[in-house]
């Protein structure tokens with residue numbers, strides 16, 4: 001069979017090996033388009049892995065092969081698979097109170113109060129079912145609040161697949177404008193003209209951003225970014241970048257939107273805005289908030305959110321804030337608030353062991369690389385030779401050795417360590433990962449790197 005690879009933009013042939021996972025995926029392809037419901041999970045170079053169950057830091061496939069999971073379902077499982085308090089809260093909600101009540105519920109209010117406590121800039125918020133939905137609402141809110149239409153996004157940043165924003169965020173280098181910003185390229189076939197008002201700019205480059213703002217300036221409703229770029233490996237903002245963007249957006253009367261879908265509860269308990277002390281106008285959170293249940297939220301000051309309160313800006317959703325998911329979110333947030341003083345140093349320490357250990361291995365073996373750890377997030381970039389510090393999408397595209405990373409990942413997957421084969425994806429560590437887990441991971445990574453990264 002053949003599959004479209006969004007990384008290369010090519011139609012690739014997939015060869016299946018003879019595992020049960022491979023056979024199951026083949027069966028899946030007869031009913032599910034491509035074998036699963038997200039293209040990211042069935043990329044052509046992804047060795048077949050059909051998951052059966054997860055517990056703590058471990059995952060098992062349908063052949064009962066065990067993996068130490070460094071992906072944590074792309075981030076949400078901040079307390080690991082099957083976290084007991086989350087499971088208990090969800091089970092109790094469903095069995096004693098009902099999964100979906102169709103009315104306001106106290107559990108939703110409790111979860112909202114806790115988000116507000118952790119993210120004080122979200123004075124009022126609304127729940128949604130996915131990061132995509134919440135990002136689309138955040139943009140609508142910025143347009144409503146400013147009565148302007150234009151939006152500035154950044155290269156390599158992903159804000160979901162809605163009509164509002166889905167641009168080719170992993171565009172090839174030759175498609176990127178030389179001057180550092182230009183019109184958004186649609187991310188998929190089948191889009192309308194919704195991106196006509198969207199400009200995409202190089203990230204972490206304040207001069208380029210200033211020029212972009214000067215040109216589009218007073219028409220810009222919102223400037224939206226991942227405050228730590230998490231969809232093109234993991235890159236921190238340069239010193240002062242977020243602060244300057246904040247000042248410039250205030251000067252131009254544009255809303256600053258932080259998409260903290262990845263960084264919320266991971267960069268710190270209060271996200272990147274707490275870590276870097278920069279307050280956006282509008283915030284989106286998701287992933288870790290639900291601990292594995294589909295939840296997201298967008299929020300802002302009371303003043304900005306008045307448009308939603310009054311109904312002037314529509315926001316709805318049958319499943320938005322449904323009770324099962326709210327029970328999960330409430331359990332995650334309760335634990336984060338109760339344990340954050342110990343939890344975050346622990347997450348930082350465990351992730352740091354992996355970061356330092358892998359860095360030492362790759363350095364000893366002379367494998368050129370760069371690495372960034374922020375909280376429980378780790379980005380590993382294998383490079384073609386020693387290159388200057390990479391600070392944005394163009395840098396990774398230019399210097400990243402994606403093929404070598406896939407070779408390493410495939411080898412590690414067969415050795416029972418799972419992280420995503422796309423080097424643009426970060427690794428995600430949970431509170432369930434132990435220092436012993438990291439010792440096992442590093443032992444296998446050392447052997448794996450010696451076998452397949454040394455020329």
Ligand SMILES: Cc1ncc(COP(=O)(O)O)c(C=O)c1O
Nearest residue numbers: 130131132158159160259261262
């Ligand atoms: C930063 C960011 N924003 C938005 C989204 C979209 O979220 P979802 O996949 O839940 O729609 C993602 C998904 O990975 C993301 O990483």
